[in-house]
Amino acid sequence: MATLRRAVTYIPWLVSVISGASLQRIAEPFGYNPTKVGFYIYVPDALVPHPPVLVDPHWCHGDANAAFRGSQFATLADKYGFIVIYPDSPNTADKCWDVSSRETLTHNGGGDSLGIASMVRWTLDKYGGDKGRVFATGVSSGAMMTNVLMGSYPDMFAAGSAFAGVPFGCFAAPGNNSGVYGYWNDACATGKVSHTAEEWKAIVEAAYPGYSGWRPKLQIFHGTADEVLSYNNYNEAVKEWTAVLGLSTTPSSVTEDTPAKGWTKSVYGPDSWFEAYSAAGVPHNIQVQEDTVMKFFDLACKGDGCFKWGKGGLHSKCRRSRN
Ligand SMILES: *[C@@H]1O[C@H](CO)[C@@H](O)[C@H](O)[C@H]1NC(C)=O
Numbered sequence: 380m381a382t383l384r385r386a387v388t389y390i391p392w393l394v395s396v397i398s399g400a401s402l403q404r405i406a407e408p409f410g411y412n413p414t415k416v417g418f419y420i421y422v423p424d425a426l427v428p429h430p431p432v433l434v435d436p437h438w439c440h441g442d443a444n445a446a447f448r449g450s451q452f453a454t455l456a457d458k459y460g461f462i463v464i465y466p467d468s469p470n471t472a473d474k475c476w477d478v479s480s481r482e483t484l485t486h487n488g489g490g491d492s493l494g495i496a497s498m499v500r501w502t503l504d505k506y507g508g509d510k511g512r513v514f515a516t517g518v519s520s521g522a523m524m525t526n527v528l529m530g531s532y533p534d535m536f537a538a539g540s541a542f543a544g545v546p547f548g549c550f551a552a553p554g555n556n557s558g559v560y561g562y563w564n565d566a567c568a569t570g571k572v573s574h575t576a577e578e579w580k581a582i583v584e585a586a587y588p589g590y591s592g593w594r595p596k597l598q599i600f601h602g603t604a605d606e607v608l609s610y611n612n613y614n615e616a617v618k619e620w621t622a623v624l625g626l627s628t629t630p631s632s633v634t635e636d637t638p639a640k641g642w643t644k645s646v647y648g649p650d651s652w653f654e655a656y657s658a659a660g661v662p663h664n665i666q667v668q669e670d671t672v673m674k675f676f677d678l679a680c681k682g683d684g685c686f687k688w689g690k691g692g693l694h695s696k697c698r699r700s701r702n
Pocket of ligand 1: 555558
């Protein structure tokens, strides 16, 4: 099935229905990629100078092509001139991401997250991309990987957006998890993994010992009726990321019916550095909210007035300037 789907990638007329450019597979060496993650990239015909880079990891049983076709981000890339990386899981058993190994949960430690980080570095270099505007978004396993990337590579990402995922480290294989790449953590999936905010903070900080630089901002979305990844993970993620970012666990604002009816948006801290959207009655198959993501990343903005939050204006005292 994976072979069949991958073959579809090479039919130019099919992808050209979506946009002018096409999804390309990068076959050449692009940096250290110990678990052999597949590298697919969408480079629109018209790039802005120093283009931003968005990483969009697929869900379990999905692949790069499914992620490419499954959201509007490629179309939005055409419109706004940014690049999208669609990594492809090397785990042929279920196509879930490695979010369980010691390696992936460690900065430059290996695992799937390092393969993806190598893709980002290669892309920034090849296209003269903006190092200060690298983002990740994904659904389900792709949301788990988004959390992993924010924790293992905080220096690389400006922001993340995760739909129906779990907190960084929640899927870690128990005991010595070195080399345990394809572990399905049932306890986490069913909502039985719970930590204090301080414990979660320690888990994230252990990914990159001694690091005290920039931390990406993050938004999470979770349906209260999620039957695959328990909604308990929403509250655990709130504890985790507010602690890591030094924010109060009491929201600074709560808005009902945003961005959809029955979805409640909670903002933490004074400048939306962490946002959590609780979607009432929504199952695991949650609808990606591209507009909300684009706005959070400031990706629909062109020109000099953009992305002030990421260039050391806000939080410049405690977060490294990304110029
Ligand atoms: C964990 O497992 C790896 C690989 O099997 C091994 O090299 C390492 O020594 C183990 N670490 C501990 C602390 O047991």
